[in-house]
Amino acid sequence: MIKEKTMTSPEVKSLRKIAPEKKATGNEVALAFDDFMHAFESYKEANDLRLSEMEARVGEDVVTTEKMDRISRFMDNQKRKMDQLAIKGARPALGGMETSIFDSEHKTAFNDYIRKGNEHGLRQIEAKSMSASTDSDGGYLVPDEIDQEIGRRLSALSPIRSISSVRQVSTSVLKKPFAQNGMSVGWVGETDVRPETNSAQLVELQFPTMELYAMPAATSSLLVDAAVDIDSWITSEIEAAFAEQEGAAFVNGDGVNKPTGFLSASTVDDASWSWGNLGYVATGADGAFASDPSDALIDTIYSLKAGYRQNAKFVMNRKTQSAIRKFKDADGNYMWQPPAAAGQQAMLQGFSIIEAEDMPDLASNSMSIAFGDFERGYLVVDRAGVSVLRDPYSAKPYVLFYTTKRVGGGIQNFEAIKLMKFGIS
Known part of the structure; x- marks a missing residue:
C-alpha cells in the first residue's frame, strides 16, 4: 500500500x-x-x-x-x-487624484446629489460644459475621476477586457475599416518609377455600444453618514456587477442588446480557415483530450502565425484548467506551471492562462479553450461617460441608484484567435 x-x-x-x-x-x-x-x-x-x-x-x-x-x-x-x-x-485613493477647479465643483455637486437628491448643482455643471444626460431615462454624469476609476477596476476584474484592445468613443457606434490582405507594398530602386499598387480590400467592421446597468441600493443612514466615501461606495458597488456582465458578453454575447462575444463567430477547421470565421484545432477525442494532450496544445499554438504568438494567451475556465493541471510532458514535467509571483498568471507551454468563467466546460465538441493575441483580435468599445439616476421612491425606505454605461465589443481580426475543439474532427 x-x-x-x-x-x-x-x-x-x-x-x-x-x-x-x-x-x-x-x-x-x-x-x-x-x-x-x-x-x-x-x-x-x-x-x-x-x-x-x-x-x-x-x-x-x-x-x-x-x-x-x-x-x-x-x-x-x-x-x-x-x-x-x-x-x-x-488602487489609488479617489480623493488623492489631481483635480481641476471644475472637477472639484463637479464632485461636490455630485456628492450633494447622491446624498440629498439636490440636482441644482449638477444642472448648472452640465449647462456650463454643454453636456446632457447620457440616456433617455435621465441621470447625471459621474465626475471624471470616478469614471476613470471604474474603467481601471473593470480592466482588472473583467478577464477579456484586460487582454483586449479598448477604445473610447463619443458616439453610439464605432466603424472601423480593416484591410483583409494588408497594405500593398513592393521593392523599387532609388530612381525607378513607382508602379501603382493594387487596391486594398477593405471591410468595414461596426461595433455598436449597448447599455449596461447596475442598481445598487443604499439606506438613508449610509447616505447621511459623513464618514462614508460615497465615490468609493458607488465604484465598489457597480464594479463587480459590470465586470460579471461584461465577461459573459465578451465570450458568448449574441450582439442583441449586448456585445458580440468571440465564441459567437462561425467556426471552421483551421485547415479551411477564411476571413469571417475562427479556426479551430480538434483534440481527436469526443469531449476530452486525446491520450497525449500535448499534441493538440502544440497544434493549437502553431496554428497561430508567429506575429500573433508573441502576445498570445490561453483563455479557459477553472474546470478546464483543473483538468490540465494533471498533465505531464514526455519528460515527466507538469505542463501547467503556477504563477511566478502574486498578481501574475499561471503558464501553459510558456503562455499565460487567463481564467474566464464564461468559457464552456469540457463537453462533446465544445470550444473550451481559446488561444490568441486578443489585443489584436478582440476590441472593446466604451462610450464616454457613466451616468447615475437617483431613485428614492421605487424601493422605500431604500434609495436606488440606476447606474448606466454603454459598452460594445466584437472580433476585429479573425486571424488572431484560434479555438480548441473537444471533438474527433
Missing part, C-alpha cells in the same frame, strides 16, 4: 481572511502566495500518488481523487484571493 504524504490542510489555511475595506499589504500578498505554492506542491504529490495507484491497481483511489479535487479548489480560491489583493494594493 502506498503511504499518503502529509500536507498542510487547505481548510486551515483558508481561514486567513483579509478585511475587504483595507488596502492589501505586502505581507498579506506574500502569505497568500506562499499558501498557493504549498498547495501546488501538495497537488503534485497527490497526482503522482494517483498515477502510481493507476499503474499498480489499474484504477484510481476515490480518496486520492477527492483529495486532489479539494486541493484544486483551494488553489483556485487562493489565485482569486491573490488577484484581489493585488488589485487592492494597486
Whole structure:
C-alpha cells in the first residue's frame, strides 16, 4: 500500500481572511502566495500518488481523487484571493487624484446629489460644459475621476477586457475599416518609377455600444453618514456587477442588446480557415483530450502565425484548467506551471492562462479553450461617460441608484484567435 504524504490542510489555511475595506499589504500578498505554492506542491504529490495507484491497481483511489479535487479548489480560491489583493494594493485613493477647479465643483455637486437628491448643482455643471444626460431615462454624469476609476477596476476584474484592445468613443457606434490582405507594398530602386499598387480590400467592421446597468441600493443612514466615501461606495458597488456582465458578453454575447462575444463567430477547421470565421484545432477525442494532450496544445499554438504568438494567451475556465493541471510532458514535467509571483498568471507551454468563467466546460465538441493575441483580435468599445439616476421612491425606505454605461465589443481580426475543439474532427 502506498503511504499518503502529509500536507498542510487547505481548510486551515483558508481561514486567513483579509478585511475587504483595507488596502492589501505586502505581507498579506506574500502569505497568500506562499499558501498557493504549498498547495501546488501538495497537488503534485497527490497526482503522482494517483498515477502510481493507476499503474499498480489499474484504477484510481476515490480518496486520492477527492483529495486532489479539494486541493484544486483551494488553489483556485487562493489565485482569486491573490488577484484581489493585488488589485487592492494597486488602487489609488479617489480623493488623492489631481483635480481641476471644475472637477472639484463637479464632485461636490455630485456628492450633494447622491446624498440629498439636490440636482441644482449638477444642472448648472452640465449647462456650463454643454453636456446632457447620457440616456433617455435621465441621470447625471459621474465626475471624471470616478469614471476613470471604474474603467481601471473593470480592466482588472473583467478577464477579456484586460487582454483586449479598448477604445473610447463619443458616439453610439464605432466603424472601423480593416484591410483583409494588408497594405500593398513592393521593392523599387532609388530612381525607378513607382508602379501603382493594387487596391486594398477593405471591410468595414461596426461595433455598436449597448447599455449596461447596475442598481445598487443604499439606506438613508449610509447616505447621511459623513464618514462614508460615497465615490468609493458607488465604484465598489457597480464594479463587480459590470465586470460579471461584461465577461459573459465578451465570450458568448449574441450582439442583441449586448456585445458580440468571440465564441459567437462561425467556426471552421483551421485547415479551411477564411476571413469571417475562427479556426479551430480538434483534440481527436469526443469531449476530452486525446491520450497525449500535448499534441493538440502544440497544434493549437502553431496554428497561430508567429506575429500573433508573441502576445498570445490561453483563455479557459477553472474546470478546464483543473483538468490540465494533471498533465505531464514526455519528460515527466507538469505542463501547467503556477504563477511566478502574486498578481501574475499561471503558464501553459510558456503562455499565460487567463481564467474566464464564461468559457464552456469540457463537453462533446465544445470550444473550451481559446488561444490568441486578443489585443489584436478582440476590441472593446466604451462610450464616454457613466451616468447615475437617483431613485428614492421605487424601493422605500431604500434609495436606488440606476447606474448606466454603454459598452460594445466584437472580433476585429479573425486571424488572431484560434479555438480548441473537444471533438474527433
